[in-house]
Amino acid sequence: MLKILRYSFSDISRSQWSYFYFAFYFIIGFTLLFLSSDVSKAVITLVNIILVLSPLIGTVFGVIYFYNSKEFTQLLLAKPIKRSTIFIGQYLGLSLSLSFSFVLGLGFPFLFYGIFRSPAIGDFFSLLISGVFLTFIFTALAFNIALSNENKIKGFAAAILLWLLLAVIYDGLFLISLMVFNEYPLEKVSLIATALNPIDLSRILVLLKLDISALLGYTGAVFQKFFGGGLGMLISIFILMLWTVLPILRIMQKIEKRIFNE
Amino acid sequence: MRFYYFLLVIVILPLYTSGFIAAKSRNVCSLCEYKTIKAAIKHADSGDEIILHNEVFTENNIVIKKSLTLRGEKGAVIDANNKGTILLIKADNVKIENLIFRNVGYSNIKDYVAILVYKSNNFTIKNNYFEKVLSGIKVEKSKYGFIESNQIFSGDQEQHAIGSGINAWDCAYLIIKNNNIYGMRDGIYFEFVKDSLIENNNAYNNYRYGLHFMFSNNNAYIKNKFYKNGAGVAVMFSKFITMENNVFSENWGTASYGLLLKEIYDAEIINNAFLENTIAIHVEGSTRVNYIDNYFKSNGWAIKVAGACYKNIIKKNNFSGNAFDLSYHSNINDNEFDNNYWSDYTGYDLNKDGVGDVPYRPVKLFSYLVSKNPEAIILLRSLFVDIVNFSEKVSPIFTPDNIIDKNPAMREHE
Numbered sequence: 001m002l003k004i005l006r007y008s009f010s011d012i013s014r015s016q017w018s019y020f021y022f023a024f025y026f027i028i029g030f031t032l033l034f035l036s037s038d039v040s041k042a043v044i045t046l047v048n049i050i051l052v053l054s055p056l057i058g059t060v061f062g063v064i065y066f067y068n069s070k071e072f073t074q075l076l077l078a079k080p081i082k083r084s085t086i087f088i089g090q091y092l093g094l095s096l097s098l099s100f101s102f103v104l105g106l107g108f109p110f111l112f113y114g115i116f117r118s119p120a121i122g123d124f125f126s127l128l129i130s131g132v133f134l135t136f137i138f139t140a141l142a143f144n145i146a147l148s149n150e151n152k153i154k155g156f157a158a159a160i161l162l163w164l165l166l167a168v169i170y171d172g173l174f175l176i177s178l179m180v181f182n183e184y185p186l187e188k189v190s191l192i193a194t195a196l197n198p199i200d201l202s203r204i205l206v207l208l209k210l211d212i213s214a215l216l217g218y219t220g221a222v223f224q225k226f227f228g229g230g231l232g233m234l235i236s237i238f239i240l241m242l243w244t245v246l247p248i249l250r251i252m253q254k255i256e257k258r259i260f261n262e
Numbered sequence: 263m264r265f266y267y268f269l270l271v272i273v274i275l276p277l278y279t280s281g282f283i284a285a286k287s288r289n290v291c292s293l294c295e296y297k298t299i300k301a302a303i304k305h306a307d308s309g310d311e312i313i314l315h316n317e318v319f320t321e322n323n324i325v326i327k328k329s330l331t332l333r334g335e336k337g338a339v340i341d342a343n344n345k346g347t348i349l350l351i352k353a354d355n356v357k358i359e360n361l362i363f364r365n366v367g368y369s370n371i372k373d374y375v376a377i378l379v380y381k382s383n384n385f386t387i388k389n390n391y392f393e394k395v396l397s398g399i400k401v402e403k404s405k406y407g408f409i410e411s412n413q414i415f416s417g418d419q420e421q422h423a424i425g426s427g428i429n430a431w432d433c434a435y436l437i438i439k440n441n442n443i444y445g446m447r448d449g450i451y452f453e454f455v456k457d458s459l460i461e462n463n464n465a466y467n468n469y470r471y472g473l474h475f476m477f478s479n480n481n482a483y484i485k486n487k488f489y490k491n492g493a494g495v496a497v498m499f500s501k502f503i504t505m506e507n508n509v510f511s512e513n514w515g516t517a518s519y520g521l522l523l524k525e526i527y528d529a530e531i532i533n534n535a536f537l538e539n540t541i542a543i544h545v546e547g548s549t550r551v552n553y554i555d556n557y558f559k560s561n562g563w564a565i566k567v568a569g570a571c572y573k574n575i576i577k578k579n580n581f582s583g584n585a586f587d588l589s590y591h592s593n594i595n596d597n598e599f600d601n602n603y604w605s606d607y608t609g610y611d612l613n614k615d616g617v618g619d620v621p622y623r624p625v626k627l628f629s630y631l632v633s634k635n636p637e638a639i640i641l642l643r644s645l646f647v648d649i650v651n652f653s654e655k656v657s658p659i660f661t662p663d664n665i666i667d668k669n670p671a672m673r674e675h676e
Contacts, residue, residue, distance in 0.1 A: 052645050171646035175631065178638050186637045194640060203643060212642075214516050214540045215562040215585055219637045221516055 001085040001092075004076070008093025012065070018101045021057060025105025033113045040120040043127055044210055046106070051203050054102060054131045055138040056163050058095070062142025063159040065094050067152050074260055083255045087143070091251065095139040099132045106131075123209045130202035133240045137198050138163070140247035147254045170197050187222040194223075198243045201236055291315035299324050299332075299340070306330055308353075314338035314361065322346050322366075329355035334362070342366050342374075349377045357386040366395040368423045375400040375425070379407065386410070393417050397425030398446065401433050409438045416445040421469055426451040434458065444468060449491070452478040461485055471496045475503065483508065493517060494539065498524040505529065511537040519544040520561070526551055535559070541566045542584070554578055555675065563589055563629075572596045580674045581605060581624070585642075588624040589633045590665055599624065599667040603674045608655075611672045622670040625661045627654035 012018050028049065032042040069090065076086045106128065115121055142159050149155035174193050178186055194200045207213055208227055213220055226232040288302045288310055289295060296302035299321055302312045311331040315338060322342035326332070326349065338360070342348045344367030349358065356379075363376040375397040379385055386408040392398045394417035399409060414427040427443035429451045430436055436458040443449040449465030449472040452458070460483035465472035472488035475481070475497040482504035488495050494513040497503055503526065510520030520539035523529075526548045535557045536542035542561040543553075547570040556579045558564035564584040565576070574597040581587045582605040601617070602624075609620030628647045632639045641647050654661060 048643055048645070048648075051643075168646045168649065171641050171644045172650075175638055175641055175646070178635055179631070182635050186635070190637050190640050200644070204640065207643065211514065212562075212585070214514055214518070215642060216639050217516055217636060219640055223640065 001089045004081075004086055004089030005093045005096070008069075008090045009097050011069075012094060012097040013100075017061070018097055021098065022101040022105040025102055026108060029106045029109030030112075033109055039110065039113060039115060039118040040123060040210065042110075043120055043123045043206075044212060046127060047203065047206050047210075050102075050127060050131045051134070051199055051206075052167060054098075054134045055167060055199060058098060058135045058138030059142045059159045059163045060156075061098060062094065062139040063146050063155055065090075066143055066146035067155065077260055084252045087251055087255050088248070091139060091143055091248070095136045098135045098139065102131050102135060103128055123206065126209055127206050130206055133244065134198060134202060137240070137243045137247070140244060140251065143251050144247050144254070147251060147258060166197055166199050171200065174200075187219060190219065191223060191226060195236060195239055198240060201239060205236060285309045285311060287311045287313055289313050289315060290319070291317050303328070303330065314340075322348050323350065324348060325350045325352065326356055327353050329353050331357040331359070332361065333357070334360040336360070338362065339364055344368070346372070346374045347376075347378055351377065351379045351382050351385060354383045355385070356382060357388070358390060359386070359388045360390065362391045362393070363395060364393050366397070368396055368419070373397065373400070373425065375429075378402070379404050382407075387412065394419065396423050397429060398427045398443070399429070400426075401428075401430040401436065403432045404436075405434045407433070407436045409436065409441065411440045412442070414441065414443045414446065424469065426474075427465070427468070429453075430455045430458070437461070438463065443472075448472075448474040449488070450474070452476065452481065454478060456480050459483075463487075466490050468492060473497075475500050479503075482506070487511075488520075489513070491518075494519045494521060496522040496524070497526060497529075498522070500525075501527045501529075503529045505531045506533055508534045509537070510534065510539060510542065513539045515540060519566075522546075523548045523551070530554075531556060536561055536564070544568065545571055547571065549573055551575075552577070556580070558582065558584055558587075560584065562586065565589070566633075567591060574598070575600070577601055578671075578675050579603070582674065586626065586629040586632075588665070589629045590625050590662060591633045593662050595662055595664045597665075599665065601669045601671055602667055603671040604667070607670050607672075609670065616672050618670040618672055620670075622667045623655070623658060623661060623663075623665065624667060625665050626651050627661055630661050 032045055036042055073086060110124060115124055141162060145158045146155050149158060194204050204223060205227060208224055227236060288306055290299055290302045290312060299319055303326060306312060306328060308329045311333060314334045316335045318339040318341050320341050320343050322345045339362040340348050341364045344365050346367055348363055348366060358377065366374045366376050376392050376395040377387060377399045379401040382404045384406045387399060388410045390412045392414040396419060398414035401407060409428060416424045424447045426448040427446040427450060428438060432454045434456050438450060438460045439462055441463045443465045444467045446468050447470045449468045450460060451474045453476045455478040458481045462485045464487045466489045468491045470492050471494060472491040473483065473495045477499050479501045484506040487509045489511040491513055495510060513520050519541035520536045521543045523543065524546045527550060529551045531551060531553045533555045538560045540562040542558050543565045546568040549572045551574045553576045558580065559582045561584045563586045564581050566589040569591055576597060577600045580603045587604060604622050604624060607618060607622045609618040611618050628651050
C-alpha cells in the first residue's frame with residue numbers, strides 16, 4: 001500500500017494542479033497578512049475561504065483523479081495486489097498531497113509573519129486541522145461517487161451537487177427550519193444540526209476559538225459550553241473521524257463487488 | 263496717606279469679614295499639636311485648614327460638620343484598617359485634597375465608603391488617591407460639588423463586595439472631571455442626579471459599567487474614555503442627556519456593549535468613537551435622539567435596536583468594518599438615516615458630489631433574520647448567508663424597505 005501511496009503522491013505532486021493549489025493558498029496567505037498584518041484577523045478571513053474551498057477542491061480533485069487514473073488502476077488490478085490496498089493507497093496519496101499543498105501554502109506566509117510568536121497560533125492550528133479533515137472527508141466522498149458512477153459527467157455532477165448540498169443547501173434548510181420552529185427552544189437542535197455537517201462543525205470549532213464568538217451571544221454560550229469542554233471537543237473530533245472513516249469503509253466494501261473490466 | 267487707609271479698608275476688611283485672616287492652619291502628625299485628625303477637627307473653627315503630614319493615620323468614621331479644608335502633604339494616608347467609612351462630610355464648603363484613602367473594609371450590613379458626602383453644598387474633592395476601597399466617593403442630596411483628578415481603584419477585593427467609584431444620589435450641579443476609575447463595579451453611577459457634567463474621565467476594567475445613569479436628567483458627559491468594562495456604559499430612564507466626544511472601546515464579551523440606551527428621550531449622541539465593542543450601541547426605547555458624526559469601527563453590531571425607537575436621526579456617521587451595521591426588529595420605521603458612510607456600500611457616484619446615487623439599506627437580510635430568531639446567528643460566516651445577503655441586496659424582499667439611507671456618503675466623514 002505504501003508503494004502505491006508513494007506513487008500516487010509523487011504523481012500528483014508532480015502535476016501542475018497541486019502547484020496551483022499550493023500557490024493559491026500561498027498568495028492568499030501573503031496578501032491577507034500583507035494587507036492586515038494582524039494574524040488573528042487574517043485567520044478570520046481565511047475561515048470563509050478554507051471552509052468553502054478545501055471541500056470543493058477535495059471533491060473535484062477526487063473525482064477527476066479517480067477517472068483519470070482508471071487505466072493505471074486497471075493495470076494494478078491485474079497484479080496480485082489486494083484491491084483495498086490499491087484504492088486506499090490512491091486515496092491517501094491524493095488527500096495527503098492536497099493537504100500538503102494546503103498546509104504548506106498557508107504555513108509559509110504565517111511562519112514568515114511570526115505565527116509562533118502570535119497568540120493566534122491555537123486558532124491557526126485549529127484552522128489547519130479543520131482544513132485537513134475537510135480535505136480527507138471530501139476526497140473520500142468523491143471516491144465514493146466516482147466508484148458508483150461509471151459515467152464521468154454524471155459522477156462529476158453528483159460530486160458538485162454533494163459539495164453544494166453540504167456547503168450551501170444544508171445551511172439553507174437549517175435556517176428555514178429554525179424559522180419555521182421559531183416557537184420552540186432550538187439550541188439543542190441547532191447544536192445537533194451543526195455537529196452533523198462537517199463543514200458547519202469545522203466552522204463553529206474555529207469561530208468559537210476566535211474573538212468573533214462573542215457575537216454568537218446566548219446561542220454561542222450554549223455552543224461554547226458544549227464544544228469548549230473536553231467531552232464536546234472529543235465528540236466533535238469523533239464526528240469528523242466518523243465522516244472520514246465511514247466513506248473509506250464504503251470504498252472498501254464497494255471495490256470488492258465492482259467489476260473493472262473496460 | 264489717606265489713600266493707604268483707603269486701601270487698607272478696601273483690601274483687608276473684606277478679607278477679615280470673609281474669615282480669610284481668621285482661618286488657621288492646624289497641623290496633624292505624631293509630633294504636632296494634634297495627634298489625630300478627629301482632635302484637629304474638634305478644635306477647628308469653620309474656615310480652618312487642617313494639614314496632614316506625611317504619615318499614616320489609622321482612623322475611620324471622621325465626621326466633618328464644619329466648613330473645613332482637609333489637605334494632605336505628599337504621602338499622607340488615612341487608613342481605616344478595614345473598619346469602615348473613613349470620612350463623613352455633613353457641612354457646606356468642605357475641601358478634601360491630596361490625600362490617600364486606604365482599606366475601607368467590608369460589612370454585610372452597612373455600605374462602607376471612603377468619603378460620604380451628605381447634604382453638603384460647594385464641596386471639593388480633588389487630587390486624592392483611593393486604593394483598596396470598596397466604594398470610593400458617595401454623594402447624597404448635595405449640590406454644587408467638584409470631584410476632580412482623583413484615582414479610584416478597588417485593589418484585590420472580592421468582586422461581590424465592590425461598589426461604585428463615584429456614586430451620586432439625588433444631587434444637582436456636580437462637576438466630575440479628570441478622574442481615573444478602574445476595578446470597581448460601576449465607574450460612575452448617577453441616580454436621580456440633574457444638571458451635572460462628567461468630563462474627561464477614564465473608566466476602565468470595571469466589573470459592570472464604566473458609567474451608569476438612572477433617572478438622571480439634563481446631564482452631559484463629554485471627552486471621557488470608557489474601555490474594557492464588563493458591560494460598557496448604560497444610560498437608562500433619562501432625558502436630555504448630551505454625550506459628546508467620548509470613546510467607547512474594547513467592551514467585548516457575550517453580554518457587552520459600548521453604550522446601552524434604555525428609555526432615553528431627547529438626547530444628543532455626537533462625535534463619539536465606538537471601537538471594537540460587541541454591540542456599539544444597544545437601544546431599547548429611544549425617542550428624539552440624534553446620532554450625529556459618530557465613528558463606528560470594528561464592532562460586532564454598530565447599532566442594535568431592540569424596539570420602540572421613534573423619531574431618531576442618524577446622520578453623518580461613519581460605519582466602518584462592523585460585522586452588522588444595523589439590526590432592526592420591527593417593520594415600522596420612524597427614524598431618519600441620512601448621509602452616513604457605510605463601508606459595505608457598493609454603489610456608485612456618477613456626478614462626483616460625494617453622495618452615492620443608489621440608496622443604501624443598512625439592514626442585511628441575515629441581521630434581520632437573526633433579530634427575529636437569535637439561534638440563526640450560528641450560521642454566521644456560512645457561505646449560504648453570504649449568498650442570501652447578496653441576493654437580498656440586489657433585490658430586497660424581506661428586509662424593511664423603509665430603513666434606507668438615500669444619501670450614503672462615498673467617503674468617510676472627517
